[in-house]
Amino acid sequence: MGSLFKWEMKQTFSSKAFWILGASIISLPVVLLVLTLIFSEGMTGYNAFLEGLNNYNAFVIFLIGVFAGIHVTGAFEARKIQSSVMAGNSRFNILMAKFLSYITAVGIYSVVAIVISSVISFTMQGINGFDDSFARAIIVRSLVYIFVEIAYSATCFLSSMLVRHLGGAIGLNMGLMLMSNIAVQLLFNFDWMIKYLNYIPAAQTMVLLGDISNENIARALVSSVVACALVVALSYLKFRREELK
Amino acid sequence: MEDIQDMSDAILRINNLSKTYGAKKALDGVSFEVERGKIYGFIGENGAGKTTAIRAITGLSPIENGTIELFGKSDSKGLAEARRKMGCLVESPILDMRKTAKENLMLQELLYGNKDSAKVDKILARVGLEDVKNKKVGNFSLGMKQRLGIALALINDPELLILDEPVNGLDPMGMVDVRELLVSLCKEDGITIVVSSHILAELYQLATDYIIISHGHIISTLSKEELDNLCATHIVMETEHNDEAMRILTSNGISTLNSNEGAISIYDKVETKDVAQLMYDHKILITQLTKHERTLEEYYIELLGREA
Numbered sequence: 001m002g003s004l005f006k007w008e009m010k011q012t013f014s015s016k017a018f019w020i021l022g023a024s025i026i027s028l029p030v031v032l033l034v035l036t037l038i039f040s041e042g043m044t045g046y047n048a049f050l051e052g053l054n055n056y057n058a059f060v061i062f063l064i065g066v067f068a069g070i071h072v073t074g075a076f077e078a079r080k081i082q083s084s085v086m087a088g089n090s091r092f093n094i095l096m097a098k099f100l101s102y103i104t105a106v107g108i109y110s111v112v113a114i115v116i117s118s119v120i121s122f123t124m125q126g127i128n129g130f131d132d133s134f135a136r137a138i139i140v141r142s143l144v145y146i147f148v149e150i151a152y153s154a155t156c157f158l159s160s161m162l163v164r165h166l167g168g169a170i171g172l173n174m175g176l177m178l179m180s181n182i183a184v185q186l187l188f189n190f191d192w193m194i195k196y197l198n199y200i201p202a203a204q205t206m207v208l209l210g211d212i213s214n215e216n217i218a219r220a221l222v223s224s225v226v227a228c229a230l231v232v233a234l235s236y237l238k239f240r241r242e243e244l245k
Numbered sequence: 246m247e248d249i250q251d252m253s254d255a256i257l258r259i260n261n262l263s264k265t266y267g268a269k270k271a272l273d274g275v276s277f278e279v280e281r282g283k284i285y286g287f288i289g290e291n292g293a294g295k296t297t298a299i300r301a302i303t304g305l306s307p308i309e310n311g312t313i314e315l316f317g318k319s320d321s322k323g324l325a326e327a328r329r330k331m332g333c334l335v336e337s338p339i340l341d342m343r344k345t346a347k348e349n350l351m352l353q354e355l356l357y358g359n360k361d362s363a364k365v366d367k368i369l370a371r372v373g374l375e376d377v378k379n380k381k382v383g384n385f386s387l388g389m390k391q392r393l394g395i396a397l398a399l400i401n402d403p404e405l406l407i408l409d410e411p412v413n414g415l416d417p418m419g420m421v422d423v424r425e426l427l428v429s430l431c432k433e434d435g436i437t438i439v440v441s442s443h444i445l446a447e448l449y450q451l452a453t454d455y456i457i458i459s460h461g462h463i464i465s466t467l468s469k470e471e472l473d474n475l476c477a478t479h480i481v482m483e484t485e486h487n488d489e490a491m492r493i494l495t496s497n498g499i500s501t502l503n504s505n506e507g508a509i510s511i512y513d514k515v516e517t518k519d520v521a522q523l524m525y526d527h528k529i530l531i532t533q534l535t536k537h538e539r540t541l542e543e544y545y546i547e548l549l550g551r552e553a
Contacts, residue, residue, distance in 0.1 A: 087357060087401070
């Protein structure tokens with residue numbers, strides 16, 4: 001499992017997709033944040049920080065599906081998964097290594113983007129505007145947000161496991177991310193839906209911007225872990241006896 | 246599952262393997278064994294089930310019925326472990342065209358948890374690619390890619406090498422190179438090899454044993470010796486006194502004879518040296534003595550005809 005993960009990470013770091021999409025996922029929200037800060041007046045550092053998180057999520061919705069398609073479906077197309085099966089690795093270990101490398105990449109994007117956005121926000125607007133402690137309002141929120149983004153992006157891992165055509169996988173991923181985001185925003189208009197939406201990572205990317213209570217942190221973390229576990233379980237169901245071309 | 250002690254030294258046992266794709270039975274009760282230290286030619290027409298069987302052995306295709314026992318292991322966990330002692334080249338080499346030959350091998354080595362640059366260089370030298378190890382694989386010829394594919398299959402020091410159509414698309418020199426490499430891998434390194442190919446003449450020169458499959462059934466498994474015996478159909482002899490030679494042969498119990506166009510054809514199962522000895526004893530000068538054999542191709546076509 002260890003060598004499989006190293007093998008996956010080596011391929012991830014040597015792929016152009018990781019660097020090009022990573023650069024886009026990190027730089028575009030930062031550029032948008034800087035433009036917002038330049039053209040808006042009186043924004044506190046805290047609000048700028050929240051704006052940064054929101055911008056990051058907006059670009060993840062559009063771009064992470066492309067990365068997932070290349071990282072997962074592309075590996076099937078390039079017969080890399082087949083290579084690791086023939087090398088005597090169990091299908092579960094192969095899937096786990098692939099999933100871990102995917103969420104590691106998403107984690108790296110999230111950490112770098114959020115750290116850069118936060119530094120810009122507080123440098124340009126000052127460390128002000130939050131009622132809670134800095135540790136809770138900024139650090140804990142950022143960490144939980146990263147966790148939720150990873151879980152939300154994991155949806156694309158599952159859909160990429162279901163499709164064996166790169167273009168199809170990217171299209172499906174982008175559609176899925178966009179539709180889920182729109183659906184969540186629409187469903188927030190129904191009060192009775194909110195208690196259910198709080199258990200969905202896609203919704204938590206919005207809820208966390210306003211609610212950093214212990215209860216919501218627990219909900220966000222648990223729902224993210226459950227979402228990732230579901231993605232792995234469903235992906236394994238598809239992959240365990242799949243015919244590999 | 247416990248390791249199975251075995252007298253026959255079979256490292257791969259396929260037992261009653263079946264596989265269907267939709268309505269088509271790709272494999273139907275396929276059984277055969279692969280013994281250590283031999284080179285097996287896996288022969289069959291397009292769609293006979295060669296690649297399906299190989300894909301099942303390598304784990305790419307889940308099996309429906311039957312068992313695969315590899316190095317004494319037949320449960321799924323044991324099979325996966327046993328595959329670490331196996332090298333494979335299925336259909337075409339799995340290469341990253343943007344990377345160099347050495348980078349491709351280093352990456353494959355990492356898959357087995359190793360990082361030994363010297364070993365990679367040694368394998369590249371073994372397959373004759375040491376001079377181009379730092380060239381991008383995208384610029385390689387088909388033959389070079391096939392050799393690199395074999396190098397990838399050798400990276401884990403396999404005891405069993407399974408190669409699906411390794412000479413496909415190669416020019417005659419490329420075929421000779423691959424054949425010589427495989428023979429040396431078997432003789433010098435003791436690697437057991439299973440090679441599937443359509444090119445029967447090539448397989449005849451390479452293999453020590455043959456597994457013949459057609460329409461998802463194994464129709465024959467035989468050694469090269471057995472094949473040679475089956476293909477040795479008759480002896481053709483020309484002498485200075487054919488009539489006298491015919492009489493001597495008949496009086497010595499050889500009954501299936503034919504004499505025309507100045508040559509005697511002997512269809513009984515006799516050795517050429519016995520016929521030569523008989524003529525020598527009766528002071529008859531032999532001007533030509535040959536064993537006329539069917540080729541593997543002719544035998545295969547006849548076998549398929551019989552099966553049909």
